[in-house]
Amino acid sequence: MGISRRQFIKSAASLGVIALAPRAGGAAVARTATLRAAVMEQAIRAGAPRTNFSGFNGSVPGPLLRYRKGETVRLAFRNALEVESAVHWHGIRVPNAMDGVPYVTQNPVQPGDEFVYEFQLPDSGTFWYHPHQSSFEQVPRGLYGALIVEEERPIEVDRELVWLLSDVRIEDDGLQVEDFGRILDIANDGRIGNEVLLNGIAAGAGNVLEVRSGERIRLRLINAAAARIFQLELHGHAMNVIAYDGQAVEPHVLEQLVLGPGMRADLVIDCMQAPGSRFLMNDIHRRSVGPIASFVYGDASPVRRKPLGAPMRLAPNRLPEPDLGKASEHYIMFQGGMRGAPTLGIVDGKPARTHELMERHGLAWTMNYTARHEHALMHEPFLHLQRGEHVVLRMINETDFVHPMHLHGHFFRVIAVDGRKQARPVWRDTVIMGPRQTIDVAFVADNPGDWMYHCHILDHAAGGMMGTIRVT
Ligand code: C2O
Numbered sequence: 171m172g173i174s175r176r177q178f179i180k181s182a183a184s185l186g187v188i189a190l191a192p193r194a195g196g197a198a199v200a201r202t203a204t205l206r207a208a209v210m211e212q213a214i215r216a217g218a219p220r221t222n223f224s225g226f227n228g229s230v231p232g233p234l235l236r237y238r239k240g241e242t243v244r245l246a247f248r249n250a251l252e253v254e255s256a257v258h259w260h261g262i263r264v265p266n267a268m269d270g271v272p273y274v275t276q277n278p279v280q281p282g283d284e285f286v287y288e289f290q291l292p293d294s295g296t297f298w299y300h301p302h303q304s305s306f307e308q309v310p311r312g313l314y315g316a317l318i319v320e321e322e323r324p325i326e327v328d329r330e331l332v333w334l335l336s337d338v339r340i341e342d343d344g345l346q347v348e349d350f351g352r353i354l355d356i357a358n359d360g361r362i363g364n365e366v367l368l369n370g371i372a373a374g375a376g377n378v379l380e381v382r383s384g385e386r387i388r389l390r391l392i393n394a395a396a397a398r399i400f401q402l403e404l405h406g407h408a409m410n411v412i413a414y415d416g417q418a419v420e421p422h423v424l425e426q427l428v429l430g431p432g433m434r435a436d437l438v439i440d441c442m443q444a445p446g447s448r449f450l451m452n453d454i455h456r457r458s459v460g461p462i463a464s465f466v467y468g469d470a471s472p473v474r475r476k477p478l479g480a481p482m483r484l485a486p487n488r489l490p491e492p493d494l495g496k497a498s499e500h501y502i503m504f505q506g507g508m509r510g511a512p513t514l515g516i517v518d519g520k521p522a523r524t525h526e527l528m529e530r531h532g533l534a535w536t537m538n539y540t541a542r543h544e545h546a547l548m549h550e551p552f553l554h555l556q557r558g559e560h561v562v563l564r565m566i567n568e569t570d571f572v573h574p575m576h577l578h579g580h581f582f583r584v585i586a587v588d589g590r591k592q593a594r595p596v597w598r599d600t601v602i603m604g605p606r607q608t609i610d611v612a613f614v615a616d617n618p619g620d621w622m623y624h625c626h627i628l629d630h631a632a633g634g635m636m637g638t639i640r641v642t
């Protein structure tokens with residue numbers, strides 16, 4: 171007896187294969203795109219010497235992928251690099267086999283080979299893509315791009331901008347400094363570039379945007395830098411945050427927006443000044459160097475005299491709500507780094523020194539390290555969760571460093587910071603943990619598979635702040 175079509179679709183789905191509805195049914199057909207990674211050159215500002223990058227489809231950032239919520243995409247990755255690679259879809263709740271993590275969810279894609287990713291887009295929001303292999307090198311070389319999933323009913327704005335922020339470490343001749351993976355960067359703040367890039371163009375003078383009086387702009391910000399934390403402010407204009415990491419929040423005004431590597435924020439800006447005026451977006455850490463971008467009001471007559479009255483609130487995605495009453499509790503303790511008390515875990519009942527561990531395992535950071543329970547093997551799961559388990563994860567940062575911690579395949583609510591319950595716990599896929607801070611997050615482990623959990627300062631991930639959480 172043959173199986174019914176319905177059963178077939180069910181079993182195909184359980185294998186992570188997406189059954190495509192036939193055209194005749196009028197249902198959606200996969201949207202396709204090809205991402206080809208190769209070395210390339212591009213000048214970061216007009217007249218500057220060309221910089222050697224690796225890029226997708228010949229540009230940094232790679233192509234802007236834009237779809238609607240619920241669509242199925244088929245994205246072919248062609249590896250024209252000389253090294254192995256793969257593509258990870260940061261923030262998208264994909265089936266595990268589509269997560270793009272070499273040696274965990276797939277084999278690395280060899281030079282000259284291709285891998286086709288196919289998945290549905292369950293959530294609207296601002297996402298991005300990047301390799302997950304030697305990412306501390308491949309990402310800052312230029313392999314990153316934005317993936318936008320539109321809401322079923324987008325909010326009303328006059329214009330939408332997608333800004334990928336990053337940086338690059340280059341010499342005067344424009345060439346990238348070939349110093350990826352230095353232990354000094356790994357054990358400190360990560361490898362930080364000397365030029366900030368906004369969509370591949372040097373921040374500052376190169377990024378002048380003309381706005382019209384009365385205009386409402388939706389700005390989607392993505393931090394694609396390997397290590398740089400941005401702390402952004404906007405002069406004379408309110409930054410209304412409407413989403414973090416792609417997930418809707420109650421719109422609120424921020425004085426400063428902290429955006430660690432991997433993190434996103436959607437802003438709404440009402441440009442209500444008079445024609446001829448100008449304003450800046452600054453990173454407070456580099457105010458003296460120059461702005462991230464400048465906005466100039468053009469002469470054109472105002473779009474409107476009063477701010478647009480339309481609502482800013484986005485319809486939330488459907489995420490599985492953790493029930494704290496029945497959640498199991500787990501903790502992860504982070505130690506390491508080259509600042510402060512240089513101890514790192516317990517070995518034979520005694521605190522171990524950072525340099526001993528670095529010698530023994532090449533690690534600069536550890537998560538829940540003891541001599542008996544080493545997870546120096548970063549791809550061995552260090553936490554096993556039952557499918558459907560409600561989880562509170564307490565993250566204890568015993569280091570003197572900031573770490574943006576990212577979990578694949580799930581979103582979590584940030585429920586407490588240093589024991590203080592958050593009145594409105596936001597959904598995140600990456601949460602920034604201050605030095606010596608403790609953060610509690612809660613989620614439902616509803617997506618089966620091996621999921622990476624790591625610091626998005628990519629040098630830290632390479633130096634030990636990366637592990638796998640297994641959901642079965
Ligand atoms: Cu943006 Cu594990 O990655």
Ligand code: CU
Nearest residue numbers: 573625627630
């Ligand atoms: Cu870190």
